[in-house]
Amino acid sequence: MMNPADQSPRSPRPVPERFLASKATLRLDALMTWLIRIGGVSIIIMVLGIFVFVLSQILPLFKGAHIEPQTETAVVANAAQVKAFGVDESSRLPFVYEGGDELRFIDLAQNGKIISEKLTLPVGARITAQDYHAGNHRMAFGTSTGQVGLIDISYASEGTGAEARIRGSAKTSASIPIGQEGAPVEMIGYGDSGSGKLFAAVQNQSGTWKLVVFPLVQKNSLLGAGKIEKGDETDLTALIKGKPVKLLVPQTADSVLVADESGTVSYFFLNDGHFEKRQEFRPFSDTASPAVASMDFVFGDVSIVFTNPAGETRMFSLFIPQGTDKRIYGQTRTFSNLPAGATFFAASERNKSFLIGSGTRASLLHATTESTRWEQTLAFEPAAAAVDGKFNHIVFLGKDGKIRVLGLNDPHPEAGWKAFFGKVWYEGANQPKYEWQSTGGSDEFEPKLSLVPLIFGTIKGTLWAMVMAVPIALLAAVYAGQFLRPEVKRVVKPVMEIMASLPSVVLGFLAALWLAPILETRVVSFFLVCLGVPVLAMLVGVAWSRMPVLTRARIKPGREWLALLPLMFLAGFVLWKIGPLVESLVCVVKDPATGKVTADFRLWWPKVTGCSFDQRNSLVVGLMMGFAVIPVIFTIAEDAISNVPNSIIAASHALGASRWQTVQRVVLPVAAAGIFSALMIGLGRAVGETMIVVMATGNTPIMEWNLFNGMRTLAANIAVELPEAPVHSTHYRTLFLGALVLFVLTFVLNTAAELLRQRLREKYKIV
Amino acid sequence: MSDEATASPITGVFTLNPRMIEVRDFSFWYGAKQAIFNVAMNIPERKVTAFIGPSGCGKSTLLRNLNRMNDLIDGVRHEGDILLDGQSLYDPSVEVISLRKRVGMVFQKSNPFPKSIYENVVFSLRVAGRNKRSELDEVVETSLRHVALWDEVKDRLHESAYGLSGGQMQRLCIARAIANRPQILLMDEPCSALDPIATLKIEELMSQLKEEYTIVIVTHNMQQARRIADDTAYFLLGKLIEHAPTSDIFTNPQRIETERYISGQMG
Numbered sequence A: 001m002m003n004p005a006d007q008s009p010r011s012p013r014p015v016p017e018r019f020l021a022s023k024a025t026l027r028l029d030a031l032m033t034w035l036i037r038i039g040g041v042s043i044i045i046m047v048l049g050i051f052v053f054v055l056s057q058i059l060p061l062f063k064g065a066h067i068e069p070q071t072e073t074a075v076v077a078n079a080a081q082v083k084a085f086g087v088d089e090s091s092r093l094p095f096v097y098e099g100g101d102e103l104r105f106i107d108l109a110q111n112g113k114i115i116s117e118k119l120t121l122p123v124g125a126r127i128t129a130q131d132y133h134a135g136n137h138r139m140a141f142g143t144s145t146g147q148v149g150l151i152d153i154s155y156a157s158e159g160t161g162a163e164a165r166i167r168g169s170a171k172t173s174a175s176i177p178i179g180q181e182g183a184p185v186e187m188i189g190y191g192d193s194g195s196g197k198l199f200a201a202v203q204n205q206s207g208t209w210k211l212v213v214f215p216l217v218q219k220n221s222l223l224g225a226g227k228i229e230k231g232d233e234t235d236l237t238a239l240i241k242g243k244p245v246k247l248l249v250p251q252t253a254d255s256v257l258v259a260d261e262s263g264t265v266s267y268f269f270l271n272d273g274h275f276e277k278r279q280e281f282r283p284f285s286d287t288a289s290p291a292v293a294s295m296d297f298v299f300g301d302v303s304i305v306f307t308n309p310a311g312e313t314r315m316f317s318l319f320i321p322q323g324t325d326k327r328i329y330g331q332t333r334t335f336s337n338l339p340a341g342a343t344f345f346a347a348s349e350r351n352k353s354f355l356i357g358s359g360t361r362a363s364l365l366h367a368t369t370e371s372t373r374w375e376q377t378l379a380f381e382p383a384a385a386a387v388d389g390k391f392n393h394i395v396f397l398g399k400d401g402k403i404r405v406l407g408l409n410d411p412h413p414e415a416g417w418k419a420f421f422g423k424v425w426y427e428g429a430n431q432p433k434y435e436w437q438s439t440g441g442s443d444e445f446e447p448k449l450s451l452v453p454l455i456f457g458t459i460k461g462t463l464w465a466m467v468m469a470v471p472i473a474l475l476a477a478v479y480a481g482q483f484l485r486p487e488v489k490r491v492v493k494p495v496m497e498i499m500a501s502l503p504s505v506v507l508g509f510l511a512a513l514w515l516a517p518i519l520e521t522r523v524v525s526f527f528l529v530c531l532g533v534p535v536l537a538m539l540v541g542v543a544w545s546r547m548p549v550l551t552r553a554r555i556k557p558g559r560e561w562l563a564l565l566p567l568m569f570l571a572g573f574v575l576w577k578i579g580p581l582v583e584s585l586v587c588v589v590k591d592p593a594t595g596k597v598t599a600d601f602r603l604w605w606p607k608v609t610g611c612s613f614d615q616r617n618s619l620v621v622g623l624m625m626g627f628a629v630i631p632v633i634f635t636i637a638e639d640a641i642s643n644v645p646n647s648i649i650a651a652s653h654a655l656g657a658s659r660w661q662t663v664q665r666v667v668l669p670v671a672a673a674g675i676f677s678a679l680m681i682g683l684g685r686a687v688g689e690t691m692i693v694v695m696a697t698g699n700t701p702i703m704e705w706n707l708f709n710g711m712r713t714l715a716a717n718i719a720v721e722l723p724e725a726p727v728h729s730t731h732y733r734t735l736f737l738g739a740l741v742l743f744v745l746t747f748v749l750n751t752a753a754e755l756l757r758q759r760l761r762e763k764y765k766i767v
Numbered sequence B: 001m002s003d004e005a006t007a008s009p010i011t012g013v014f015t016l017n018p019r020m021i022e023v024r025d026f027s028f029w030y031g032a033k034q035a036i037f038n039v040a041m042n043i044p045e046r047k048v049t050a051f052i053g054p055s056g057c058g059k060s061t062l063l064r065n066l067n068r069m070n071d072l073i074d075g076v077r078h079e080g081d082i083l084l085d086g087q088s089l090y091d092p093s094v095e096v097i098s099l100r101k102r103v104g105m106v107f108q109k110s111n112p113f114p115k116s117i118y119e120n121v122v123f124s125l126r127v128a129g130r131n132k133r134s135e136l137d138e139v140v141e142t143s144l145r146h147v148a149l150w151d152e153v154k155d156r157l158h159e160s161a162y163g164l165s166g167g168q169m170q171r172l173c174i175a176r177a178i179a180n181r182p183q184i185l186l187m188d189e190p191c192s193a194l195d196p197i198a199t200l201k202i203e204e205l206m207s208q209l210k211e212e213y214t215i216v217i218v219t220h221n222m223q224q225a226r227r228i229a230d231d232t233a234y235f236l237l238g239k240l241i242e243h244a245p246t247s248d249i250f251t252n253p254q255r256i257e258t259e260r261y262i263s264g265q266m267g
């Protein structure tokens, strides 16, 4: 390689030592280079790591149900005739009732060993109608001899470890004769709310059917809880048009729903011990096959899933339509079609999911989100299906006599794009809406997980805070940067910086316990001061500029504030004091509570605008958050303004521009990029601000721009709810989704702002 | 050019004022540091007066006092007085803004605004509330022609001033300073960053401008002072050493310090 001929004729002279960089310098340089590199890379890795973590928490929300076959056990000979089918909460001991006088438990752990339980029925009676409720493992029945009764199925575990077994037992209650004695019962429905118990039965009374409903009542005696007896019977036959084909009694035990042959559903409501026919509706009146093929409650018994013989599937829920005062059923959902009317149905007892199917087609649907969680055409035809209490298994009883257990893994059925970002028609609501209500009082509670009100709240809080902060902060920055004398500025700036470092808990505390009560009664005063003081300042400015030069010369430039400040304080004080007077003249309103005419803004505002007035409202939040944001914006904007080169400010002055003209025409454009950054950083602070919002608002996730009520922001929501959300629950993951949304929101804002800032900087670049 | 000079309102004055600016026993302090010591001098109307002297001797300070630009600095103080056309600059009835409109200034380092060439030139008109398009267009053209920049930039008037070369920028700053036709033009080493050709152009410009304007120029360039100045003032350590017609200063200095300075033995 090295050819001596290539070498330059003269070997280079050795470089004198004084030109060489010292070893230590080079080593330090290399070391620092590496340290900085490592620091940079690890920050990127950490940010990515957080991002990956958040994503890993969120992604499961968007997965469908995972269902896989687990066991298959051949047991029942005549499965097509099965009358009732149910499982225990972990799908180990299903039972089958095929008519007759015994109930068969099937121990899947023992390869389908059948354990029969004898039912104690009245002599000579046969069960002709039954209604099994999976939630409380209770089967109501009616007999050929005109009696009704209840069979309670209970499970108990025996042994421990590998020996552990579940034992099932069935306890039959005493039968109660109903309607015409001895007339067979054809259809039965039963609901039990704990305090109320309601039976509905269709009885064949010598060839004509009758719909009979009656409650069970418990007479209390001195000796404690008394015997349960049959209450008064009501015959509703006359109120129905056709022969009943479906009968439903919700567990609230306050109503009865009857579907007749024509597809008309009648809704009877128990009002003060009397049944009234509250509604008659035809779920499929607009379709080619208007009959009702199936009618079943979703968990909570507020919504009913109907199918018609053509397989159309619709859900109706109870709600109070706008302008009325009675809860009636109305259609809230349409699900995808089944091949024909549903032949099996099983509602989850954990959430609003339900399994529905027809023929070999089976779907797991979710009522709230109107989504299909899972759908399959099975290799067999189920005669009945069940979902266990833990929502861990689906159990099919096939017409081929086999019991098939399918593992069900669907931890977040209520999640999904629609639930988070779309309008959802929740149970009980009279229209679809965005709503956040993650936890409720009862098990049947339907979580409402729309992030839209929270995003709205975040924007609302930020906006009001910016409305309060931006004018003050920017004007202050301009004043401090270009007008104020440096001696004063040297004091003002650090004070502002201290303000910026006030913990927001302190601000939130002040807002909630000090500011909110004051502002509540002094809204009018506050607005008078807000409007009055700036207007006064401007008027003084105008008057000042009209004064002769000699008068103006008395106050040195940069010292005007000394004269203005006392005036402004005085004006503020006076306006604050006359606020109540103005209020008593303007805000006259009749107090709805006492009927007296008073002057109170708190009553006047809702009256005039129709919006509510809360003590802890956006005004308080805006003010306090504004207070937190002002120093941030001020400090950065003031820096930007102070950094405008003196040379061009001097040029402007030398050309005869006044101080304000210099600010307006030279300083502000040049500082625009920096001011913009200041605004964005302030915005970022407001968007992410948590404690002030948590403490100073009612945290109600409402969607109103009203200045006098609260909001709930994404950040506050996380702070408030994360501690109580069970780890890995839908709620927990949704809170993380909220965090991601917050992140994306700030990211998009900041990126847009950065692009704009670059353009501004390019435009007003100083060479 | 002379047509425009006759169009100037100032040409209505028949006798030129030999004491256009009168500096009376003027001292000036930056905080505790005194920068000017008891300077007294008269600057005649429509002549070019050059301030020369070693670095730090207070030339810029005195110049900046002539249009009260030093007001922008904190902690400054003065004694004595400066009169413009017989009226004290420091009289409380003097509006600084109108004073600066009368006394324009060109800085040592060119400092155009981050705006278009056009907007730079018309800045002084806009702040005076003169926004009539035709008037502005005319002022832009005459001002830029004055500084011999028109032909170079007439096609890109609305582009940023920062696209110009250093010499062009300085000429733009001069055009900007004369756009509103001040009476007096203060120039602080306007050519220090320019090449000889640009310098020559600005010198030519000054000899034209003095038909209309009173010019005070600070320069470190003896040749320049000789070429363009009618009068020359020599400062040393904040004191005015000698103030005389340029030819006298350079050929027949009265003071030994002056002689040593101009012969290059000091400074």
Ligand SMILES: Nc1ncnc2c1ncn2[C@@H]1O[C@H](COP(=O)(O)OP(=O)(O)OP(=O)(O)O)[C@@H](O)[C@H]1O
Pocket (backbone or CB within 6 Å): B030, B033, B035, B054, B055, B056, B057, B058, B059, B060, B061, B062, B073
């Ligand atoms: N803003 C200021 N604050 C404090 N001292 C200053 C300021 N400007 C100038 N000085 C001082 O005042 C003295 C005169 O400065 P000046 O700028 O007038 O000198 P100069 O003659 O223009 O010098 P040069 O030829 O280098 O421009 C110097 O000693 C300088 O340090």
Ligand SMILES: [Mg+2]
Pocket (backbone or CB within 6 Å): B059, B060, B061, B188, B218
């Ligand atoms: Mg200087």
